[in-house]
Amino acid sequence: MLKVDDINVYYGSIHAIQSVSFEIKEGEIVTLIGANGAGKSTILRTISGLLRSKTGEINFLDKNISVVEPDKIVKMGIAHVPEGRRVFKQFTVEENLEMGAYIHKSKSDIKEDIGKIYRRFPRLKERRRQTAGTLSGGEQQMLAIGRALMSRPKLLMLDEPSMGLAPMLVQQIFDIIKELNQSGTTILLVEQNARMALTIADRGYVLETGRMKLAATARELLADDSVKKSYLGG
Amino acid sequence: MTILNQIINGIQIGSIYALVALGYTMVYGIVKLINFAHGEIIMVGSYFTWYTMSRLGAPAWAAVLGAVVFCAVLGMVIEKVAYKPLRNYARISLLITAIGVSFFLQNAVQLIFKATPRMFQNIFPGSLKLGGMVFSMSAVVTIVVSVILMIGLSLLVKNTKIGKAMRAVSEDKDTAQLMGINVDHTISFTFGLGSGLAAIAAVLYCSSFYQIEPTMGSMLGLKAFVAAVLGGIGSISGAVLGGFVIGIAESLTKGYISSALADAIVFGILIVVLIIKPSGILGRPENEKV
Numbered sequence: 001m002l003k004v005d006d007i008n009v010y011y012g013s014i015h016a017i018q019s020v021s022f023e024i025k026e027g028e029i030v031t032l033i034g035a036n037g038a039g040k041s042t043i044l045r046t047i048s049g050l051l052r053s054k055t056g057e058i059n060f061l062d063k064n065i066s067v068v069e070p071d072k073i074v075k076m077g078i079a080h081v082p083e084g085r086r087v088f089k090q091f092t093v094e095e096n097l098e099m100g101a102y103i104h105k106s107k108s109d110i111k112e113d114i115g116k117i118y119r120r121f122p123r124l125k126e127r128r129r130q131t132a133g134t135l136s137g138g139e140q141q142m143l144a145i146g147r148a149l150m151s152r153p154k155l156l157m158l159d160e161p162s163m164g165l166a167p168m169l170v171q172q173i174f175d176i177i178k179e180l181n182q183s184g185t186t187i188l189l190v191e192q193n194a195r196m197a198l199t200i201a202d203r204g205y206v207l208e209t210g211r212m213k214l215a216a217t218a219r220e221l222l223a224d225d226s227v228k229k230s231y232l233g234g
Numbered sequence: 235m236t237i238l239n240q241i242i243n244g245i246q247i248g249s250i251y252a253l254v255a256l257g258y259t260m261v262y263g264i265v266k267l268i269n270f271a272h273g274e275i276i277m278v279g280s281y282f283t284w285y286t287m288s289r290l291g292a293p294a295w296a297a298v299l300g301a302v303v304f305c306a307v308l309g310m311v312i313e314k315v316a317y318k319p320l321r322n323y324a325r326i327s328l329l330i331t332a333i334g335v336s337f338f339l340q341n342a343v344q345l346i347f348k349a350t351p352r353m354f355q356n357i358f359p360g361s362l363k364l365g366g367m368v369f370s371m372s373a374v375v376t377i378v379v380s381v382i383l384m385i386g387l388s389l390l391v392k393n394t395k396i397g398k399a400m401r402a403v404s405e406d407k408d409t410a411q412l413m414g415i416n417v418d419h420t421i422s423f424t425f426g427l428g429s430g431l432a433a434i435a436a437v438l439y440c441s442s443f444y445q446i447e448p449t450m451g452s453m454l455g456l457k458a459f460v461a462a463v464l465g466g467i468g469s470i471s472g473a474v475l476g477g478f479v480i481g482i483a484e485s486l487t488k489g490y491i492s493s494a495l496a497d498a499i500v501f502g503i504l505i506v507v508l509i510i511k512p513s514g515i516l517g518r519p520e521n522e523k524v
């Protein structure tokens with residue numbers, strides 16, 4: 001479904017992503033794990049078109065998207081829940097969801113989708129008229145995920161959805177990711193919480209200072225000694 | 235003149251400041267640029283209206299419509315040619331470019347139409363009697379048109395898809411793109427909208443001041459900029475409020491203290507407000523903006 005082939009991304013003179021390649025097949029949950037500053041967010045931002053690779057190609061559904069504008073990439077079916085949630089703080093909860101459906105025209109479809117999001121996240125329904133800036137961190141994360149779903153993505157990319165959340169909420173968010181996957185959405189999950197991510201993922205990639213170090217099934221990675229030592233707390 | 239007349243005068247010039255201030259504030263909100271060339275758009279709009287009416291004999295409505303379209307396109311072209319290539323560079327280079335564009339427009343108009351002031355015919359002649367008071371038609375038209383435009387603009391920004399896109403891009407450009415919003419189009423639209431409003435402000439200004447010259451945009455633009463900062467730059471209601479405050483203060487100073495002091499008072503108010511509340515009357519503190 002998504003094929004990233006030999007990308008190199010720079011911030012000025014910083015070579016943040018160095019010849020990275022990986023792929024995601026339809027229906028999978030793939031996780032990208034790595035320490036702070038490894039380049040995980042940079043990869044997602046490059047797939048979304050917010051950053052550009054100097055080399056290589058990114059193919060989505062057999063189309064080269066490495067020069068496509070970010071808004072067109074959303075239309076092609078990729079949604080990106082950015083690191084730190086980035087909800088529109090001055091918009092209400094419901095307006096945030098509407099923004100997620102910006103690429104869709106049909107008012108009735110949008111309404112129906114908002115209904116679905118509210119069924120999945122009843123908390124958001126209670127807070128629908130509140131501005132998003134007043135939500136708690138967990139609620140904002142739900143809103144960010146709900147907002148991304150409003151575009152009806154084929155591929156959902158999540159950047160550290162568990163960051164800063166209480167353990168119970170983390171569990172809830174991961175359950176939701178799993179459910180979304182079961183109902184047909186392909187998932188690319190970036191996490192520092194490697195154990196949780198590998199528990200729900202089919203496959204995983206390990207990124208170290210901008211380079212791909214390991215690629216294996218989630219089960220293999222959970223059993224791998226070096227992964228255990230570096231990312232699973234020994 | 236009675237105090238009520240002075241206040242009406244203040245509201246009249248204030249609504250012109252407000253229309254122009256809206257352009258400053260919307261552009262600042264979306265690209266964080268103080269668009270110093272914005273004042274020049276008023277000047278260009280005035281010359282356009284003057285030329286099409288006096289020289290080509292166009293009817294007023296056609297001249298105004300033409301000025302709005304011309305200025306909107308001009309605003310979008312300036313953004314595309316001068317500002318967009320610098321979007322990812324230090325903000326100071328953008329600011330210097332804006333000043334450059336401003337000089338460019340002034341000199342271009344001076345080259346084409348000479349530096350001598352041109353006289354404008356009265357577009358809205360006549361007056362209106364209301365409850366024993368007489369208002370000039372230009373004051374009535376100015377205030378009514380401005381208020382309608384301000385209400386229209388706030389509805390547009392609050393409720394329409396493009397308005398929401400403008401707010402989303404102002405708040406967080408990257409995330410707006412992740413929603414499928416085309417940031418380039420949205421910024422372009424904002425410049426067009428602001429410049430179109432400036433063109434209307436230009437016509438309203440000319441309808442009561444009758445005289446135009448290539449440098450007229452500087453002071454008018456500066457006052458409107460002061461209005462935008464006073465109200466809280468980035469805030470639409472702030473721009474409107476700032477415009478009225480500046481207009482009324484100016485008019486009352488001219489009427490009761492001295493014409494020479496009017497500008498000093500305007501800038502004095504700005505300084506005092508910024509000392510008390512640096513983000514302007516309705517502005518949010520900088521750290522809350524993003």
Ligand SMILES: Nc1ncnc2c1ncn2[C@@H]1O[C@H](COP(=O)(O)OP(=O)(O)OP(=O)(O)O)[C@@H](O)[C@H]1O
Pocket residue numbers: 011014016034035036037038039040041042043083192
């Ligand atoms: N805007 C930027 N300008 C310069 N360098 C940057 C920028 N953003 C990221 N970097 C650098 O690029 C590298 C990769 O950053 P990135 O944010 O992709 O890491 P990450 O794996 O997502 O980290 P984290 O787990 O902390 O989110 C880091 O060394 C970082 O310092």
Ligand SMILES: [Mg+2]
Pocket residue numbers: 040041042083159
């Ligand atoms: Mg990151």
